[in-house]
Amino acid sequence: MTHEILILYGSQTGNSESAAHEISSLLPSKLPPLLNDANCDVKSTVMTLDDFLEMHHAPWTPIVIIVCSSYGVGHAPLGARRFREVCDAMLERHGYDDRSSTRFLEGVQYFLLGLGDSHYTTFFRNPTVMDEALSACGALRRGALGKADASGTGEEEQAKVIERWIDAMWGDLAKVVNELTTQSEGQQRLQRAQEETWKLCLELFPDWRPASTFALSSMFVPAIMVVLAILYHLLVKI
Ligand SMILES: Cc1cc2nc3c(=O)[nH]c(=O)nc-3n(C[C@H](O)[C@H](O)[C@H](O)COP(=O)(O)O)c2cc1C
Numbered sequence: 001m002t003h004e005i006l007i008l009y010g011s012q013t014g015n016s017e018s019a020a021h022e023i024s025s026l027l028p029s030k031l032p033p034l035l036n037d038a039n040c041d042v043k044s045t046v047m048t049l050d051d052f053l054e055m056h057h058a059p060w061t062p063i064v065i066i067v068c069s070s071y072g073v074g075h076a077p078l079g080a081r082r083f084r085e086v087c088d089a090m091l092e093r094h095g096y097d098d099r100s101s102t103r104f105l106e107g108v109q110y111f112l113l114g115l116g117d118s119h120y121t122t123f124f125r126n127p128t129v130m131d132e133a134l135s136a137c138g139a140l141r142r143g144a145l146g147k148a149d150a151s152g153t154g155e156e157e158q159a160k161v162i163e164r165w166i167d168a169m170w171g172d173l174a175k176v177v178n179e180l181t182t183q184s185e186g187q188q189r190l191q192r193a194q195e196e197t198w199k200l201c202l203e204l205f206p207d208w209r210p211a212s213t214f215a216l217s218s219m220f221v222p223a224i225m226v227v228l229a230i231l232y233h234l235l236v237k238i
Pocket residue numbers: 010011012013014015016017068069070071072073074075077115116117118120122123124125150158
């Protein structure tokens with residue numbers, strides 16, 4: 001069995017991005033020895049949070065690792081702006097509402113490593129909003145919320161906090177992967193999570209298209225070209 005794990009990041013100056021790639025490069029050596037099933041294979045894909053939303057066909061996975069900083073005045077950094085808009089909308093509509101219909105992200109489990117700088121009054125605002133929005137909609141955070149402060153010193157230096165968080169994550173991640181192998185209803189829940197998120201994207205972003213439309217439109221141009229080529233061929237023969 002192969003487990004796909006998405007590693008998603010938003011990063012203005014590259015710190016979160018390099019942490020995301022580090023997690024991905026360590027994954028094949030760190031995770032398999034901790035899994036119950038020796039034949040279990042793990043694969044990861046790294047992309048920005050916005051690419052995940054905008055590459056509508058990106059496959060959803062039950063485990064997501066998110067690494068993201070704060071930028072501007074508690075805003076999202078590059079690669080996470082649309083994702084943050086989706087999070088704001090989730091909180092506005094579903095925050096603190098416990099009805100099961102609003103918990104459409106049930107079945108999604110996430111790890112979150114946030115980066116920020118405590119010199120800012122809006123310290124850690126963006127990762128906090130993401131964490132609150134995802135859990136308000138039913139996603140389950142696993143492991144500790146990573147809080148890597150660019151102004152941290154000594155043992156709290158940002159790079160050290162990032163390394164410690166990554167080191168501590170493998171055990172929790174293995175636990176989640178081991179649990180998943182015994183669950184079967186996961187696929188249905190993931191599909192619902194994806195569909196409801198797409199509905200939100202359609203409302204929020206006028207240029208956004210769901211996967212089927214995207215696939216159709218991307219097939220439309222080549223199909224027209226093939227028809228034109230056949231017509232041209234026929235006309236030349238006449
Ligand atoms: C212009 C600017 C604005 C920032 N705004 C915030 C902020 O509002 N809150 C916060 O916690 N950190 C803020 N930071 C700090 C960054 O989040 C921190 O430097 C982080 O390590 C950057 O990670 P990245 O390279 O992945 O974007 C800001 C940094 C800069 C340069």
